[in-house]
Structures are given as structure tokens and as C-alpha cells.
Amino acid sequence: MKEPSNMPLDYDLLIIGGGINGTGIARDAAGRGARVLLVEKDDLAGHTSSASTKLIHGGLRYLEYYEFRLVREALMERENLLRIAPHIIWPMRFVLPHSDMLRPAWLLRAGLFIYDHLCMGMTLPKTRRIYFREDPTGGILQRQYVKGFEYSDGWVQDSRLVVLNAISAREHGATIRTRTRLLAAERFDDYWEARIEDNVTGAVTKVTTRAIVNAAGPWVTDLLHGELSVTSRNSTRLVKGSHIVVPKLFDTPQAYILQNPDKRIVFAVPYERDFTLIGTTDVNWDKSANHVEINDSEVTYLCESVNRYFNKTVSPKDVVWQYAGVRALFDDHAGNASAVTRDYKLDLDVAGAPVISIFGGKITTYRKLAEHVIEKLTPHMPVLGAESWTAHAVLPGGDFARAEFDRQVAALADKAPYLSRETAWRLVRNYGTRAGNFVTSRQEALGQHFGADLYQAEVDYLISEEWARSVEDIIWRRGKFGLRLSQSEVTQLAAYIDGKMAAHA
Incomplete structure (x- = not known):
């Protein structure tokens, strides 16, 4: 460790990782006046944060593992996020059919009662009991499913949530550098000196920073022990979650939550108007997090989960798109991958200049996690001492009330009458105002x-x-155009983007 230095530093905070946690922290810290640099080795939301089931939810099934604090925090955050991002986050009702072979009805009813009342300020409709012979939601279900429940949660465009946090961070003064990786960092008593490399040009830059946030997700432990040379007793457990997308299975606006004999649950969710999203799996992952793929057995498992409940069956040949990602969960040494805690742990090391590492977490609680990171760093960095602010500050494009969404679509259609109603709707869903x-x-x-x-x-x-720098950035993360573009159209788009990038090189 070297002696303290009075030299001016480039940044107060260097954040490694451009997923939802990294961008959420960058936004919060920059808004409090800190000088922030965020580096991401690939694209924003390039990995875990774009591979979710795209739900803003408390995690109903986590109640079985007595994670009441996590569920309560997530339900409270659901309300905050619905308010600050009404364009990319919206309420959705979930239908839970009851099966006599699985959890008893009284247990489901009790769990849903707790779910409805853990958040005192809940604005969404509460649970109702359903008799499927009398309700439109039962039309797609096999006849053995007679009763069930319907409850509220939320839907999110996950990768857009990441991008909007990055935009907000930039508008508060943060520097966001994608395709940029940390090569190494040297620790001093009161600052870090880091070397970062632009993956496109190969240019290496030295920067100094008061503290480092390790928000590298699946690589958090590797980064801590490698580039940062810091030891920690905490570790992550990588769990792969896979999803498939098939042509639309039902016309009702509700999603379905399907219980399986192995006690896992699978969601079937209305997706991009013409499709149904089905997921997720929970599979331990001990391979590289850089390349993650769904396998045939997972596709079969997801199809069987749907076929156990719906009249309309699906098979692997119906899959129009599939994706997989690994969640870096805090390793609590649970035997079952589904039982591993979804809570997060923050590891602050102040044996020199501060470094804080994030183990675990879920997309719903990212904003609260960012507040907790700031709280832990503030005693060592007074620049972060301003009041928290992100719970009520809308994300870019979200400056309208949830009930005014249709009015926003109409206003855009009036401004550009050549747009179809579907296109105007999509544009407001993606970009808001x-x-x-x-x-x-x-x-x-x-x-x-x-x-x-x-x-x-x-x-x-x-x-x-x-x-956006590549065709994949645009057709799978900034939007889901890949579901509708032909291969020749994708090739044409890629050529245009490559030409644009070359012109600005």
C-alpha cells in the first residue's frame, strides 16, 4: 500500500459493469454530485440483465424460503418503478391454476394474502379467486384445472431499463464507456489507479478514482481476485435461466404462472403482441459466463410445463427465439438451484482505498441496492452524502402518469399521422415522451x-x-426487432451500422 496523495483524481467512483446494478449505482451517485466513470466490456445489459423473465415482481415463490424482507423490499420497489418508468414498466395480472398434486390451495391462498399485504402502499389490484369454468382465463386450460387465483405483478423491458438508467447517469454528469474493460487496478491508501482498454481501438487509458464498485455480475469474484487483487470470503453461485418464445398461445392479457412437479414454477407471458414468452429454468452453471446457451433438455422442460396445463400444445419446433443467461447469486450453499437466495450481499473492503463488490441481487430491487451501496460508501466518501433521490425521479421518457399512456400514444400519432397505431404504441413503450x-x-x-x-x-x-454499436444491440436489446426481421433485412441493417461506425471511427 502506498502513502496518501493530494493529487487531484479523475473520478470519485469507477464502476465496473454495465448491467442493471452498475447503471443504477452510476445514476444514483452522479445525481448526488459524484464524478462517475462506468466501464462495460460489452454492451449495456449485454448479459444477465437482458436475459431475465422481464418481470418486476416481489417473488411470490420466495415466501416458501422465508425471504420476507426481500419480498417486502421488492414489492415496495415494484411501486416505485411503476411510477418512475410508466413507459417500459406496467402492471400485469398473473393467473395461478391450482393442481391437487402440488401445493395445497390453502397454502397458495395464505401466500397470496401475505403477498398482497407486505407492501402497505400497494396500488395494484389484490388477489381474486377464479373458477375457470366461469372465467375467460380458463379458456386455454385443460379441464382438470377447475380453480385458481389471479394476482398482480409487473412487466419490464429489462434491457431498456438498463439503458435508461445509463442515460440518466450521463445526464447527471457520468461518463459511460461500453466496449471497455478493466485491465488492472493498483490500490493506494486513498485512491485507485486503473488501466482501462477500449476493446475496439485497443487504446489503453490510465484513470484515478477514489473508490471502485465491482458490479461485474457473473464475473464479480474473478474481478475481485484478479484485476483488483482483493481477497473475500464471499462468492457467487452461477445459475442458468433459459427462456423460449413461441407464437401467441392465448389472447387474454394475463400471464400464467405454472407449478411443476419438481416444485419449480414457469411463467407463460404475453410478449411483443404476437408471441408468448415461456421461462425460466434454474440450472447450476460451472462453465464460462461469456457464452451461455439453452440446451435441448431445457427446451423440452419448458414445453412440457406448458403442455401440462394448456389445451394448445407446444413443441421445440414451435420455438421462434430462445435465450439464456446466468444469474450471479450470492452463494448461501443451498443444495437446490431454485432455493438459492435471490437476496444480495454487499462486500465493502476498506483496507486501502474503498472497493465494494455486489453479490447477487434481482432486477426489481436494483434501485434499492444502489441506495445501499451509496450508504456503505458515504462514510468514506462525503461527496455521496446528499439525500437519496431516485425513488421519485422519473427515468428518461417517463414523465407522464401511468394512466396517461394511451394519451401519449394518441399524441405521437397526431404528431406523425403516418404511423400505424401499433408503431406509435411501440415507440411510446420504448421511449415514452x-x-x-x-x-x-x-x-x-x-x-x-x-x-x-x-x-x-x-x-x-x-x-x-x-x-448501440452492433446489429445485436439494436434487434435484441434496444428492441426486439429480431422477432420480425428476415435474415436479409438483418444483414442489410448490420451493413448500415458497420458503415456508420466506420465513419465515426
């Missing part, structure tokens, strides 16, 4: 048409304002 930043009254201003309802103006906006 900021859709008008690239949609004008002149149709020709949209530029080149790449297929589906994707035009040059939107692509240029994603490149200039949202760090």
Missing part, C-alpha cells in the same frame, strides 16, 4: 426502411444516444 426526439411530422425524415417498423431515424438515435 422521448419518441418525439426522432419522430417528426415528415415521414420522409424517417429515412431508410430496414424492415418491420424499423427506420433509419430510430437506428441513428440508438447509435447516437443509446450506445
Whole structure:
């Protein structure tokens, strides 16, 4: 360890990782006046944060593992997130069919009662009992399912949530660098000196920072022991979650939560208007987190989960898209992957300049996690001492009330009458009030048409304002255009993006 230095530092906080935790912390810290640099080795939400089931939920099944604090915090955060991001997060009702072979009805009813009352300020409708012979939600279910429950949770465009936090962080003064990795960091008594590399140009830069936040997700332990040379007794357990997307299985707006004989649950969720999203699995993962794929047995498992309940069956040949990611859960040494805690643990090391590492967590509680990180660092970094602010400050584009969504769609359609209702709806869902930043009254201003309802103006906006650098960034993370574009259209789009990048190199 070297002696303290009075030299001016480049940053107060260097954050490693551009997933939901990293960008959430960057937003919070920058908004309190800290000088923040965030580096992400790939794209924002390039891994775990874009591979979720896309739910903002308390985690009903976590009650079975007595995780009451986590569920309560998540339910309270559900209310906050619905308020600050009404464009990309919205309420959804979930139908839970009862099966005599699985959890008893009284247990489900008790769990849902607790779920409804853990959050005192809940604004969503509470649970109701359903008799499927009398209710439209029972139309797709096999006849042996006679009764069940319907409860409330939320839906989120997960990767867009990450991007909007990054945009907000930038607007509060943070520097966000994607395709940039930490090579090494040297620790001094009161600061760090880090070397970071631009993965595209190969340029290496030295930066100094008061503290480091290790939000590297699946790589948090590797980074801690490797590039940061810090020891810790905490570790992560990697659990793979896989999903499949099939053509729409039902027309009702509700999602379904399906219990399986192994006590795991699978969601079947309305997705992108014309599809159904089915997931997730829970499989221990001991391979590289850089390349994660769903396997045939997982596809079969998800299909069988649906076929156990629905009249309309699905098979692997019906899958139009599939994805998998690994969740870096805090290792509590549970034997069953499904039972591993979804709570998070923050490991602060102040044996020199501070470094805090994040083990575990879930997308619903990212904002609260960021507040807790700031609270732990504040005694060592007075610059972070301002009051918390993110619970009520809307994310970019979210400056309207939830009930006004249809009015926003109508306003965009009035501004650009050439847009179809479906396109106006999608643009408001993705960008909220900021859709008008690239949609004008002149149709020709949209530029080149790449297929589906994707035009040059939107692509240029994603490149200039949202760090999109590749075709995958745009068709699978900034949006889900990949579900509708042909291979030739994807090739054409990729060529345009490559040309754009080369022109700005």
C-alpha cells in the first residue's frame, strides 16, 4: 500500500459493469454530485440483465424460503418503478391454476394474502379467486384445472431499463464507456489507479478514482481476485435461466404462472403482441459466463410445463427465439438451484482505498441496492452524502402518469399521422415522451426502411444516444426487432451500422 496523495483524481467512483446494478449505482451517485466513470466490456445489459423473465415482481415463490424482507423490499420497489418508468414498466395480472398434486390451495391462498399485504402502499389490484369454468382465463386450460387465483405483478423491458438508467447517469454528469474493460487496478491508501482498454481501438487509458464498485455480475469474484487483487470470503453461485418464445398461445392479457412437479414454477407471458414468452429454468452453471446457451433438455422442460396445463400444445419446433443467461447469486450453499437466495450481499473492503463488490441481487430491487451501496460508501466518501433521490425521479421518457399512456400514444400519432397505431404504441413503450426526439411530422425524415417498423431515424438515435454499436444491440436489446426481421433485412441493417461506425471511427 502506498502513502496518501493530494493529487487531484479523475473520478470519485469507477464502476465496473454495465448491467442493471452498475447503471443504477452510476445514476444514483452522479445525481448526488459524484464524478462517475462506468466501464462495460460489452454492451449495456449485454448479459444477465437482458436475459431475465422481464418481470418486476416481489417473488411470490420466495415466501416458501422465508425471504420476507426481500419480498417486502421488492414489492415496495415494484411501486416505485411503476411510477418512475410508466413507459417500459406496467402492471400485469398473473393467473395461478391450482393442481391437487402440488401445493395445497390453502397454502397458495395464505401466500397470496401475505403477498398482497407486505407492501402497505400497494396500488395494484389484490388477489381474486377464479373458477375457470366461469372465467375467460380458463379458456386455454385443460379441464382438470377447475380453480385458481389471479394476482398482480409487473412487466419490464429489462434491457431498456438498463439503458435508461445509463442515460440518466450521463445526464447527471457520468461518463459511460461500453466496449471497455478493466485491465488492472493498483490500490493506494486513498485512491485507485486503473488501466482501462477500449476493446475496439485497443487504446489503453490510465484513470484515478477514489473508490471502485465491482458490479461485474457473473464475473464479480474473478474481478475481485484478479484485476483488483482483493481477497473475500464471499462468492457467487452461477445459475442458468433459459427462456423460449413461441407464437401467441392465448389472447387474454394475463400471464400464467405454472407449478411443476419438481416444485419449480414457469411463467407463460404475453410478449411483443404476437408471441408468448415461456421461462425460466434454474440450472447450476460451472462453465464460462461469456457464452451461455439453452440446451435441448431445457427446451423440452419448458414445453412440457406448458403442455401440462394448456389445451394448445407446444413443441421445440414451435420455438421462434430462445435465450439464456446466468444469474450471479450470492452463494448461501443451498443444495437446490431454485432455493438459492435471490437476496444480495454487499462486500465493502476498506483496507486501502474503498472497493465494494455486489453479490447477487434481482432486477426489481436494483434501485434499492444502489441506495445501499451509496450508504456503505458515504462514510468514506462525503461527496455521496446528499439525500437519496431516485425513488421519485422519473427515468428518461417517463414523465407522464401511468394512466396517461394511451394519451401519449394518441399524441405521437397526431404528431406523425403516418404511423400505424401499433408503431406509435411501440415507440411510446420504448421511449415514452422521448419518441418525439426522432419522430417528426415528415415521414420522409424517417429515412431508410430496414424492415418491420424499423427506420433509419430510430437506428441513428440508438447509435447516437443509446450506445448501440452492433446489429445485436439494436434487434435484441434496444428492441426486439429480431422477432420480425428476415435474415436479409438483418444483414442489410448490420451493413448500415458497420458503415456508420466506420465513419465515426
